[in-house]
Amino acid sequence: MYINKDVVIIGAGPAGLAAAVELVRNGIKDIIVIDREPFAGGILNQCIHDGFGVIKFKEVLTGPEYAQRYIDEANKLGIEIMTSSMVISMSGDKEITVLNSEGLATYKAKAVILAMGCRERTRGALGIPGTRPAGIFTAGVAQNLVNLKNIMIGKRVVILGSGDIGLIMARRLTLEGVKVIAVVEKMPYSNGLARNITQCLEDYDIPLLLSHTVINIEGKERLKSVTIARVDEKGEAIKGTSRKFDCDTLILSVGLIPENELSLGAGIDLDGVTQGAIVDENLQTSIEGVFACGNVLQVHDLVDHVSNEAEKAARSVICHLRSKCGQQGKIAVKAGLGIRYVIPHTVSGEKDVTFSMRVDRPWADRKLYFKSCGKIIKSIRYRRMNPSEMVVVNIKASELEGAHGLEVFVDED
Numbered sequence: 001m002y003i004n005k006d007v008v009i010i011g012a013g014p015a016g017l018a019a020a021v022e023l024v025r026n027g028i029k030d031i032i033v034i035d036r037e038p039f040a041g042g043i044l045n046q047c048i049h050d051g052f053g054v055i056k057f058k059e060v061l062t063g064p065e066y067a068q069r070y071i072d073e074a075n076k077l078g079i080e081i082m083t084s085s086m087v088i089s090m091s092g093d094k095e096i097t098v099l100n101s102e103g104l105a106t107y108k109a110k111a112v113i114l115a116m117g118c119r120e121r122t123r124g125a126l127g128i129p130g131t132r133p134a135g136i137f138t139a140g141v142a143q144n145l146v147n148l149k150n151i152m153i154g155k156r157v158v159i160l161g162s163g164d165i166g167l168i169m170a171r172r173l174t175l176e177g178v179k180v181i182a183v184v185e186k187m188p189y190s191n192g193l194a195r196n197i198t199q200c201l202e203d204y205d206i207p208l209l210l211s212h213t214v215i216n217i218e219g220k221e222r223l224k225s226v227t228i229a230r231v232d233e234k235g236e237a238i239k240g241t242s243r244k245f246d247c248d249t250l251i252l253s254v255g256l257i258p259e260n261e262l263s264l265g266a267g268i269d270l271d272g273v274t275q276g277a278i279v280d281e282n283l284q285t286s287i288e289g290v291f292a293c294g295n296v297l298q299v300h301d302l303v304d305h306v307s308n309e310a311e312k313a314a315r316s317v318i319c320h321l322r323s324k325c326g327q328q329g330k331i332a333v334k335a336g337l338g339i340r341y342v343i344p345h346t347v348s349g350e351k352d353v354t355f356s357m358r359v360d361r362p363w364a365d366r367k368l369y370f371k372s373c374g375k376i377i378k379s380i381r382y383r384r385m386n387p388s389e390m391v392v393v394n395i396k397a398s399e400l401e402g403a404h405g406l407e408v409f410v411d412e413d
Helices: 014-025 042-046 063-076 139-147 164-175 194-204 261-266 303-323
Strands: 002-010 031-034 050-052 080-082 086-090 095-100 103-114 118-120 136-138 156-160 179-185 208-210 212-218 225-230 243-246 249-252 256-258 290-292 331-335 339-343 353-359 363-372 375-385 391-395 405-411
Touching (some): 002 014, 014 031, 014 042, 014 063, 014 303, 042 063, 042 139, 050 063, 063 303, 086 261, 118 139, 136 139, 139 164, 139 249, 156 164, 156 212, 164 179, 164 194, 164 249, 179 212, 290 303, 331 339, 353 405, 375 391
Parallel strands (some): 002 031, 002 103, 156 179, 156 249, 179 208, 331 405
Antiparallel strands (some): 086 095, 095 103, 118 256, 212 225, 225 243, 339 353, 353 391, 363 375
């Protein structure tokens, strides 16, 4: 079966839904949203804690409540959402092959929005030594089992990594009567939002052990203990600092990776740091007519920002369909001192741009600079910048006038 569509959106999570709603509200109705899960909403469906929607809706919502706002709007607008359907390939000329219970279908799109989200890093990616017993979960899998399937995963838990999902699971499991022994973080600072450190750990007296990591796992059928040790500035375990914790469960909250297998298959250029697509100011990838947004582009700390980014991608698609916005901008954007990455990677200098980035370490009382051709075009002072919190900066086209290359960096006055 071969089907033509104006727009195919891959992923029915918060990014895909927000993009679809924005497209239809602006008159682009020949679209389809495809998702492999049986229900739309993506990862929000298992995030039953609150804190979503403060920016977007000026309300404090749970994850399912936030997703339902967009699902209801999509249904109201008559948007076609095809769930339980796996996109198995996408070609460089925007042909998308989908497999579901009805068989194979190929969609030919004028534009594609990539909104596949991200996946978690596992024990295999970390190379933790020891046995391979039951009782080791990623934080997202643990959240899915506890919140959606009503399955308790253990009684005594150690959490490796202080990402937000791990912090939230520390509180969630404590409320379910589980003993969370400690959250262990290899870096000398937490990788979670400050509010989650307070609300999920400090409020429940759960220890956060910074500059520590798990160096051994023991157990035959089921996990019996983990050994942790302090690490030096190179991340190497320091002799004489190891401690063994008796536990039956280890949760890994050690980072997220954009789901970019389809992008790789299509030949889209990826950023070596974010592992998301390289995009211009329109969020267009290296393939004309293919756009990326949400966590498949960069891992966000707030879903509200995911929705905003998806709406921006949708507006760029509308521009592409109606008047051709063109390919990559000509001004390259470079991440300089103190900056891990910057998005977009290129800009035209002809329109206002919203830049998003993360710093590579905690900074206090420093300025963020934008420099081009040896000239500072913008600087902003921050009391604090942390790797866990995305920095968003708007720059007007007038400020980019005459720019040839753009560097973003952190420095003193």
